[in-house]
Amino acid sequence: MLNESDLISIRREFHQIPELALHEFETHRLLEKKIKKMPQQFLTIREIGELPTALLVKIGGSHPKRNIGYRADIDALPVSEQTDTDFRSKHEGVMHACGHDLHMTVALGLLDYFANHQPIDNLIFFFQPAEESDNGGKFAYELGIFNGEWNVDEFYGLHDNPDLPSGAIGCRNGTLFAGTTEVNITLTGKSGHAAYPQNSNDMVVAAAYLITQLQTIVSRNVDPIEGGVLTLGKITAGTIRNVIAGTARIEGTIRGLTQKMILHIQKRVREVCIGISLSFDCDVNVELNQGGYLPVENDPTLTTNFISYMQNANNVQFIKTEPAMTGEDFGYLLSKIPGTMFWLGVDSLAPLHSDLFDPNESAIWTGIQAITGFLNERMTQNV
Numbered sequence: 569m570l571n572e573s574d575l576i577s578i579r580r581e582f583h584q585i586p587e588l589a590l591h592e593f594e595t596h597r598l599l600e601k602k603i604k605k606m607p608q609q610f611l612t613i614r615e616i617g618e619l620p621t622a623l624l625v626k627i628g629g630s631h632p633k634r635n636i637g638y639r640a641d642i643d644a645l646p647v648s649e650q651t652d653t654d655f656r657s658k659h660e661g662v663m664h665a666c667g668h669d670l671h672m673t674v675a676l677g678l679l680d681y682f683a684n685h686q687p688i689d690n691l692i693f694f695f696q697p698a699e700e701s702d703n704g705g706k707f708a709y710e711l712g713i714f715n716g717e718w719n720v721d722e723f724y725g726l727h728d729n730p731d732l733p734s735g736a737i738g739c740r741n742g743t744l745f746a747g748t749t750e751v752n753i754t755l756t757g758k759s760g761h762a763a764y765p766q767n768s769n770d771m772v773v774a775a776a777y778l779i780t781q782l783q784t785i786v787s788r789n790v791d792p793i794e795g796g797v798l799t800l801g802k803i804t805a806g807t808i809r810n811v812i813a814g815t816a817r818i819e820g821t822i823r824g825l826t827q828k829m830i831l832h833i834q835k836r837v838r839e840v841c842i843g844i845s846l847s848f849d850c851d852v853n854v855e856l857n858q859g860g861y862l863p864v865e866n867d868p869t870l871t872t873n874f875i876s877y878m879q880n881a882n883n884v885q886f887i888k889t890e891p892a893m894t895g896e897d898f899g900y901l902l903s904k905i906p907g908t909m910f911w912l913g914v915d916s917l918a919p920l921h922s923d924l925f926d927p928n929e930s931a932i933w934t935g936i937q938a939i940t941g942f943l944n945e946r947m948t949q950n951v
């Protein structure tokens with residue numbers, strides 16, 4: 569069986585080979601390599617042709633009453649790692665800045681445990697591509713991969729949390745994560761010579777005003793008690809200092825804990841863009857709902873059961889958490905299959921998505937102990 573040192577080494581292997589959504593080929597191969605080293609008596613590996621970097625693994629139970637699913641996302645982010653660790657990313661411009669390397673390692677630890685200790689129920693592990701973008705979970709579900717003998721009766725999954733103590737389990741009933749909408753805005757004016765601004769329509773200036781006005785939506789049009797987020801994470805405009813940019817592109821994301829709030833922010837984004845179009849006499853094209861994620865809604869019954877176990881387990885530090893404005897495409901799977909998403913504390917000084925993100929690896933072993941304990945308890949229950 570894998571011990572804590574083995575698992576930390578595995579995490580570091582994954583950390584060095586981060587890959588973007590739907591391009592997790594090296595990661596897929598490493599997952600397969602690790603899984604094939606485990607006892608194969610109860611274990612079945614399934615490839616998915618239309619989603620080649622995904623992996624499904626079933627552990628056959630001794631007296632199965634249900635199929636319990638566990639999901640780990642496997643993709644990374646376009647971030648240039650700035651940590652000075654000796655196992656930093658070998659893929660320039662790509663980093664596991666959201667801790668999905670740690671998610672995979674916890675899942676492998678669980679899989680290894682149950683490959684060595686046959687569970688009562690069937691367990692189905694889903695190593696999922698494309699959480700950060702491209703809706704990997706929804707794509708997989710719509711392929712029908714959970715049909716037939718691979719159906720999942722209840723689904724569990726975690727996300728690492730840099731603000732919780734290492735190894736702590738955080739959770740709440742109801743909404744855990746926000747819903748999201750990706751925002752793409754293209755401004756089209758008229759390019760020209762830097763020395764003759766009167767003959768052009770400068771989209772750098774229009775974009776600057778647009779961003780400033782968009783950032784009044786949350787501060788002036790949203791109930792601060794309910795909250796909402798509009799982040800404009802990427803802007804591209806211009807090619808060189810002495811050419812006036814005829815186009816600009818802004819990419820961002822909307823977050824809200826209710827669909828009503830998300831639609832309200834979407835409406836204001838469109839209205840502000842119309843205003844800029846008029847005031848700068850330019851075309852402003854707005855694309856919304858690209859890759860939007862549903863809020864993560866925890867199933868009341870299963871989550872009450874999960875929280876009850878974690879609150880009473882001797883080896884678990886449980887923390888009841890507030891809703892978060894992070895998105896997670898696990899929200900789609902939980903809209904189809906009841907289950908629970910929860911946090912695993914990793915005590916990182918740098919936040920998620922930071923180029924200095926550095927989770928405490930002790931969380932891996934602690935998390936695996938807590939989750940195996942919960943799953944073993946769950947499989948003895950007749951509800």
Ligand SMILES: CC(=O)N[C@@H](CCC[C@H](N)C(=O)O)C(=O)O
Nearest residue numbers: 700701748749750821894895896
């Ligand atoms: C846990 C986490 O960081 N999730 C991502 C999900 C991204 C959703 C989508 N691509 C968007 O940007 O809205 C997050 O940024 O919260």
